[in-house]
Amino acid sequence: MASTTSRLPPLARGVIQGFPASGKAALVRASRPICTSAGRFRGAQGLLPPPRHTPLIRCCPTPAAQYSPFTTSPRPPDAAGHESHHSKWRPPSDESLDQRPVLVVGAGNIGRRVALVWASNGRPVTIYDISPDALHSAVEYITDNLGSFCAQRGTHPGHVSTTADLRTATSTSGRPDRDSSGAVTAQEHTRAPWMAIECLPESLPLKTSVLALLERSLPADCILASNSSSLTAAEMAAEGPLAFPHRLLNTHYFIPPRNRMVELMSSGVTQAAIFPFLAGQMRRVGFVPVVVPRDIQSRGFVFNRIWAACKRETLAVLAEGVARPADVDALFRDFFHAEKGPCERMDEVGLDTVARVEQHDLERRPGLGSEPALAWLRTNYVERGKLGEKSGDGLFTADERDQLKEKHHLEKYKDVEETSGA
Ligand SMILES: NC(=O)c1ccc[n+]([C@@H]2O[C@H](COP(=O)([O-])OP(=O)(O)OC[C@H]3O[C@@H](n4cnc5c(N)ncnc54)[C@H](O)[C@@H]3O)[C@@H](O)[C@H]2O)c1
Structure with a gap:
């Protein structure tokens, strides 16, 4: 056998x-x-x-x-x-x-x-x-x-x-x-x-x-x-x-x-x-x-609901040309003392997944108004195979992401996060 x-x-x-x-x-x-x-x-x-x-x-x-x-x-x-x-x-x-x-x-x-x-x-x-x-x-x-x-x-x-x-x-x-x-x-x-x-x-x-x-x-x-x-x-x-x-x-x-x-x-x-x-x-x-309290059925996980709002507005800002991914993330990192900003996080999760989740949210809650940003994400990234970390380029190019990682001093968990089997 x-x-x-x-x-x-x-x-x-x-x-x-x-x-x-x-x-x-x-x-x-x-x-x-x-x-x-x-x-x-x-x-x-x-x-x-x-x-x-x-x-x-x-x-x-x-x-x-x-x-x-x-x-x-x-x-x-x-x-x-x-x-x-x-x-x-x-x-x-x-x-x-x-x-x-x-x-x-x-x-x-x-x-x-x-x-x-x-x-x-x-x-x-x-x-x-x-x-x-x-x-x-x-x-x-x-x-x-x-x-x-x-x-x-x-x-x-x-x-x-x-x-x-x-x-x-x-x-x-x-x-x-x-x-x-x-x-x-x-x-x-x-x-x-x-x-x-x-x-x-x-x-x-x-x-x-x-x-x-x-x-x-x-x-x-x-x-x-x-x-x-x-x-x-x-x-x-x-x-x-x-x-x-x-x-x-x-x-x-x-x-x-x-x-x-x-x-x-x-x-x-x-x-x-x-x-x-x-x-x-x-x-x-x-x-x-x-x-989550037992008697409450949330329509999603606490963090996911808050994160969904953050992703949605970030994509709107990018789609309207108001700022570039590097600017959005720099603002976010500085204010929240965060390791990564929303654009780097979305690249990590996968832009195809981000688009699917947003589509799911729109179906559950019509009126969110995120259709234009979702269409922008699909046309400019998902349909071109630019999915983030899993494909190489995404909101950031693979090279930009490497530079960001060094900059953020993510070395603490580097061995755990970046192996061939990951
Ligand atoms: N990826 C993330 O960041 C993340 C974070 C939190 C939660 N989740 C959730 O975790 C779940 C898995 O996500 P993932 O990214 O690891 O998916 P994945 O596609 O990487 O892994 C799914 C695994 O399930 C296996 N599988 C498929 N059918 C099976 C079956 N019948 N029996 C046993 N194994 C089977 C596949 O071979 C695959 O290895 C999803 O529900 C996702 O929403 C994902």
Whole structure:
């Protein structure tokens, strides 16, 4: 059986130890010793003192072709009722959090970054994606960055596993024991994820169908979190396939690891106890959670609403020829003592994404008056393939952006932000 690891080229700073022929999990090592579990590290000669900063990435076999998330039927509960979804959500014990991973679903731009921060405090993390290329790139990113990120924070890295097999992703052994009905056994459940964070493309049917699969596959005490930028958990709950939205909520990250804020928003029926528990866990690993009051359904995330207004007026100023991107950003940086201005930020996010979000906002709130600026952005940038960082040129040329980066002294997180796997 092929494994993700067997297809990986040698990593820039790592050593690959693979055992695909025997079907065992393969180990991708980022130089020196191996982290075998949170707080315990094993080198070639046996147990060693904990290394300063050595990430381990375990790539499980990836029989993606055998298991499509869209064709699998729900797994029945096991005899002991460990997969019952009817029981109320209860917080997992502190001890179990060292064993049970955070499951990140989607290894793309944001998923790998969310995974990095959760893994940076000795916490186990599993990354699931249907794309071997995305997993490969995420392995590179984490291998390159987890050690240096932990070094900056004075923490130890946890296990990171990657897999394209949803069954493997929903437990941690890599080869979950199952009973005769196909359900994972009670013992395996003690190692199943305590939280799943979806970082899937921005499509409501895709997100809800994968969340529904996760809901059926994961134990009743597993929190389901969506990282969508514009789709609310309430919309996901209303879409249909989720049977138990009381453990679903939005957790919106802002391109970690540099940004640590996370907004938490209810699905409307999210169980109240989840918020203090999850906010506490986030603080422990270095995130800064902000909880939108449970009884309020905002039409978007707090920061996104404010940022939307800032982007809209910036684009209007540029479209009218009132100022150039460099002038707008210089004014903004000086006044707010900010690292970057709105034009540089829009280049970072991607101008195609900026245009899509603005179109979405216009559809939800006709009368915003941003049609001319949106048309200007599409004609002069998006349709010419000038999308910002992802394509090279954008509101700033690639050269201008490089000069700006030097100027702003962004060196603090340079290793983490600018690697080949990012
Ligand atoms: N990029 C950002 O700056 C940012 C910031 C905050 C939130 N978000 C939100 O995060 C989500 C992901 O954004 P992104 O930029 O990382 O997207 P992306 O396209 O980079 O990554 C999405 C990943 O999901 C994988 N995927 C697709 N279908 C799948 C499936 N059925 N099962 C498992 N994996 C699957 C893809 O292979 C891909 O690797 C979006 O909802 C976006 O709104 C993005």
